[in-house]
Amino acid sequence: MMPKRNNLCEIVALMRNKLGIWIQQEREKRGLSQSTLARLAGLNRAVINKIENDLVQPRPETLIAIAKGLNIPRLTVFRAVGWIEESTSNVRLDEADYILSMLENDDLEEIIQIAKLKLERQKAQINKQTSRNKKPARSALIEQ
Incomplete structure (x- = not known):
């Protein structure tokens, strides 16, 4: 059963408020002012203020910039x-995501190409091992 529209709006409002409080706490933990976070994130200070005070729902791009900041x-x-x-939650996934998010686009593209190459090699190795297991041993062929 779907929640009533009013309840859904309340849930969304709570999530937004939670986000604003969370960002403010994370910013203060690091000793950053709204202006400093805005500069580090490449955003306007007013945007940070509006998010922290639950006046706007940030877009994913804005949240990515805040994470970087x-x-x-x-x-x-x-x-x-x-x-x-x-x-x-996966610590290794978080670490990889963080590292990749800090790279320039050219470097990121290079890393992606390397990862694809490694994956292809891994698949080829698995296929090679699988095909070996399917072939009968030479001794079995001779005995027939």
Whole structure:
């Protein structure tokens, strides 16, 4: 059963308020002012203020910029906003996401190409091992 529209609006409002409070706490933990976070994130200070005070719903691009400004993985921010379940937390995935988010586009493209190449090699190795297991041993062929 779907929640009533009013209840759904309340849930969304709570999530937004939670996000604003969370961003403010993360910013203050790092000793950053709204102006400093805005500069680090490449945003206007008014945007940070509006998010923290639950006056706007930030777009994903804005949250990614805030994550960069706070120097945290964007997946952490997506969990805080409720877009990713807490149970999907994976330290290695967060670390990889953070590292990749800090790279320039050219470097990121190079890393993606290397990862694809490694994956192809891994698949080829698995296929090679699988095909060996399917072939009968030479001794079995001779005995027939």
